[in-house]
Amino acid sequence: MREALRDAMTEEMRRDEDVFVMGEDVAVFQGAFKVTEGLLDEFGEKRVRDTPISENTIVGVGVGAAMAGLRPVVELMTVNFSLLALDQIINHAAAIPYMFNGNVRVPMVIRMPGGGGHQLGPTHSHSFEALYLQIPGLLVACPSTPADAKTLLKAAIRDENPVIFVEHESLYGIKGEVPEGEDVIQRFGEAAVRREGTDVTIVGILKMAHVAERAAEELESEHGISAEVIDPRTLRPLDLDTILESVKKTNRAVIVEEGWPHGGVGANLSTLITEQAFDYLDAPVQRVTGADVHMPYSRRMEQAAMPHEENVIEAVLAATDGAIGPKGGD
Amino acid sequence: MARIPDRQICLDLLGRMCLIRRFEEEAGRQYQRAKAGGFLHLAIGEEATIVGTTSVMRDDDFLIGTYRTHGHALARGTPADEVMAELFGKETGTSGGRGGSMHIFDAERRFMGGYGIVGGNLPLAAGLGLASQYKGEDSVTVCMFGDGASNTGNFGETMNLAALWELPVVFLVENNLYGMGTAIERHSAVTDLSRKAEGYGIEGERIDGMDVLEVRERVGAHLEEVREKGRPSLVEAFTYRYRGHSAADPEVYRDKSEVEEWQQKDPIETFIKACLDDGVLNDDDVESARREADETVEAAVKFADESPEPALESLYEELYVVSETMGWYAVDERSPEPHRGELGEDAPDVAKNLAESGAAHAAEEQERQSREGVRD
Numbered sequence: 001m002r003e004a005l006r007d008a009m010t011e012e013m014r015r016d017e018d019v020f021v022m023g024e025d026v027a028v029f030q031g032a033f034k035v036t037e038g039l040l041d042e043f044g045e046k047r048v049r050d051t052p053i054s055e056n057t058i059v060g061v062g063v064g065a066a067m068a069g070l071r072p073v074v075e076l077m078t079v080n081f082s083l084l085a086l087d088q089i090i091n092h093a094a095a096i097p098y099m100f101n102g103n104v105r106v107p108m109v110i111r112m113p114g115g116g117g118h119q120l121g122p123t124h125s126h127s128f129e130a131l132y133l134q135i136p137g138l139l140v141a142c143p144s145t146p147a148d149a150k151t152l153l154k155a156a157i158r159d160e161n162p163v164i165f166v167e168h169e170s171l172y173g174i175k176g177e178v179p180e181g182e183d184v185i186q187r188f189g190e191a192a193v194r195r196e197g198t199d200v201t202i203v204g205i206l207k208m209a210h211v212a213e214r215a216a217e218e219l220e221s222e223h224g225i226s227a228e229v230i231d232p233r234t235l236r237p238l239d240l241d242t243i244l245e246s247v248k249k250t251n252r253a254v255i256v257e258e259g260w261p262h263g264g265v266g267a268n269l270s271t272l273i274t275e276q277a278f279d280y281l282d283a284p285v286q287r288v289t290g291a292d293v294h295m296p297y298s299r300r301m302e303q304a305a306m307p308h309e310e311n312v313i314e315a316v317l318a319a320t321d322g323a324i325g326p327k328g329g330d
Numbered sequence: 331m332a333r334i335p336d337r338q339i340c341l342d343l344l345g346r347m348c349l350i351r352r353f354e355e356e357a358g359r360q361y362q363r364a365k366a367g368g369f370l371h372l373a374i375g376e377e378a379t380i381v382g383t384t385s386v387m388r389d390d391d392f393l394i395g396t397y398r399t400h401g402h403a404l405a406r407g408t409p410a411d412e413v414m415a416e417l418f419g420k421e422t423g424t425s426g427g428r429g430g431s432m433h434i435f436d437a438e439r440r441f442m443g444g445y446g447i448v449g450g451n452l453p454l455a456a457g458l459g460l461a462s463q464y465k466g467e468d469s470v471t472v473c474m475f476g477d478g479a480s481n482t483g484n485f486g487e488t489m490n491l492a493a494l495w496e497l498p499v500v501f502l503v504e505n506n507l508y509g510m511g512t513a514i515e516r517h518s519a520v521t522d523l524s525r526k527a528e529g530y531g532i533e534g535e536r537i538d539g540m541d542v543l544e545v546r547e548r549v550g551a552h553l554e555e556v557r558e559k560g561r562p563s564l565v566e567a568f569t570y571r572y573r574g575h576s577a578a579d580p581e582v583y584r585d586k587s588e589v590e591e592w593q594q595k596d597p598i599e600t601f602i603k604a605c606l607d608d609g610v611l612n613d614d615d616v617e618s619a620r621r622e623a624d625e626t627v628e629a630a631v632k633f634a635d636e637s638p639e640p641a642l643e644s645l646y647e648e649l650y651v652v653s654e655t656m657g658w659y660a661v662d663e664r665s666p667e668p669h670r671g672e673l674g675e676d677a678p679d680v681a682k683n684l685a686e687s688g689a690a691h692a693a694e695e696q697e698r699q700s701r702e703g704v705r706d
Contacts, residue, residue, distance in 0.1 A: 020464070046464065049495075051491065052487070052490055052491055052494065054487035054488075054490065054491060056453065056483065056484060056487065057452075057453040057456065057484060057487035057488050057491055058453075058491075059453070060450070060452070060453020060454050060456070060457060060484070060488075061453050061454075061456045061457040061460055061491065062457060063453070063454055063457055064394075064442075064453065064454035064455060064456060064457020064458045064459075064460070064461070065457040065458070065460045065461045065464070066457070067442060067454070067457070067458065067461075068392070068457070068458050068461030068462070069461060069465075070460075070461050070464060070465075087447055087450060088450070088453060091446070091447050091450060092445075092447075092450060092454065096443070097648060097649070097650075097651075098428060098648050098649045099425060099428050099429045099433045100425050100428070100429060100433065100435040100437075100443060101424075101425045101426035101427075101428050101429070101435075101648055102647070102648030103424075103425070103435055103436075103437050104435065104437050104442075104443075105651060136649055137649055137650070139650075139656065155655040155656075156655070158654075158655050159651075159653065159655040159656055160651035160653060161650050161651055161656065185654075185655060187654070187655060187656065188655060188656040189656060237656065
């Protein structure tokens with residue numbers, strides 16, 4: 001996936017002189033996660049810029065440059081550090097187009113890797129999709145495949161709105177087909193149905209899209225339950241139609257995310273489903289989330305704090321409650 | 331006082347300072363009448379710093395400021411009508427009533443906005459400077475901020491980055507001696523703010539912000555130097571606001587005598603005296619500058635008063651640009667249908683319904699306030 005992201009930036013930088021990349025250690029060091037490897041060599045220091053460790057100012061400089069017509073791609077080393085830039089992200093990047101009545105736009109992308117699983121402890125393992133999902137004016141992308149990573153990032157760079165582009169550190173190494181063609185982009189607001197099914201709808205984002213798919217396979221083989229798996233790909237805008245259509249067919253929904261439960265992606269989505277498809281539901285919407293704690297360092301503890309396939313299966317079984325599969329018959 | 335420039339320039343400086351003074355006095359009055367809401371930060375007393383600066387800026391230079399920037403927009407040439415209409419929250423305001431007093435904006439005149447978060451405009455200024463540098467243009471950004479902002483992390487971060495990247499920005503502290511109600515010696519360890527960026531390799535200069543000609547001369551010199559050398563600089567302009575931090579400030583933190591002392595150095599009166607003494611202007615010129623400011627502001631109030639309120643169905647407009655990369659946007663997920671306003675076409679009805687329920691509440695609240703005579 002790392003190469004897919006790099007290709008997206010490379011292609012867009014070749015296509016448009018106004019696109020440039022900046023962030024901590026993105027140039028000489030080639031990126032903390034090597035996503036920007038090789039960019040400095042091809043594009044030089046003007047367009048691939050190492051910055052001081054000044055998150056709020058890095059984002060703010062991006063906002064100002066975008067207001068004056070450039071198209072910055074800002075890398076924040078991790079989502080955790082984006083907390084230091086929240087003023088510029090919320091009060092400036094997101095607010096400016098609206099508060100100035102559309103007289104100026106902020107076409108910029110803020111990339112930020114996050115997520116747990118690497119024993120990085122309480123301050124380097126966050127999932128803040130839900131935080132950014134709440135902010136009007138932002139777009140939020142959370143790709144789970146190399147293809148989506150490339151095509152969504154290209155769309156994000158071309159888009160006129162400020163985009164929060166969340167990457168999961170555990171997915172950087174995954175492999176997958178990536179569409180060729182410089183103009184192949186994935187529009188925001190189009191969910192992917194990763195697997196079709198009839199008994200339950202599982203919605204998963206980022207790494208949890210993969211966990212959801214693996215859980216669905218086991219549900220099929222071990223429990224005779226046919227799960228439909230949906231990856232929203234972007235949370236703002238959210239392709240609620242695809243999710244609702246699926247829920248209206250399966251009558252059950254399970255939402256999987258790595259972030260905290262309170263006010264989370266699942267909390268939001270389960271409310272929307274309940275509000276808009278209540279009559280179709282045969283069971284309460286289930287949420288599978290990260291534990292409501294700060295991520296512990298211990299490997300055992302960390303794994304216990306993150307959702308896994310068995311948690312998803314458990315939630316699906318709770319939602320179906322024996323009504324489907326070998327035990328209950330369908 | 332520096333050398334008196336030619337008559338045309340003197341008339342221009344006087345006209346703009348009178349306009350700001352008159353506009354701000356009237357804004358305060360309209361606020362008392364509840365025509366303008368929210369916060370209102372007036373720049374009465376700071377006219378010379380504003381006008382002296384803008385008078386030496388080129389049309390393609392960027393200006394960015396704080397929440398006290400009605401005057402900055404006016405000095406840049408934004409019509410008083412539109413600034414007043416923004417204060418009134420009207421559709422014809424500079425930000426269509428979405429921004430208010432703190433968020434005046436005029437892209438056409440490269441006034442890149444008023445900002446409500448102290449210090450928040452500093453990184454943006456560096457970004458504007460970066461854009462000029464990146465495109466190979468020789469435009470310069472002037473970033474105006476208050477003494478209080480020099481204590482924010484943004485100040486240190488931005489000075490460092492701007493110096494490191496050699497960005498063409500003149501950082502101009504409007505030092506009016508108070509961060510809201512806290513005097514500078516109570517809020518800043520170093521009170522000589524012109525030295526506050528020395529550690530980042532940025533030289534600073536203190537100037538008399540009450541003297542429009544000195545501001546003009548010194549800021550002009552900084553602009554040219556920054557334009558030529560492509561390195562940022564810092565100017566600390568000593569100025570003073572006669573009114574409180576906002577219209578809701580009881581001013582318990584300073585003596586009336588201090589205000590009166592500063593009023594002796596009034597930027598408009600001292601400039602008028604210098605021009606009359608020199609003979610470059612006469613009494614008629616002064617009289618007509620004042621009359622013109624009166625008329626412009628009177629017309630602006632009328633314009634703002636008669637302008638329509640923003641259309642309710644526009645509540646969700648301008649939040650996003652809908653394009654090829656984002657073909658639709660759900661106007662509000664609370665609304666059951668539609669989820670996909672096809673290119674936003676279905677959106678207005680839904681938005682309008684939501685907005686109407688909100689507006690009904692606002693009307694009730696307004697009525698309650700006027701009934702009870704509420705105004706802080």
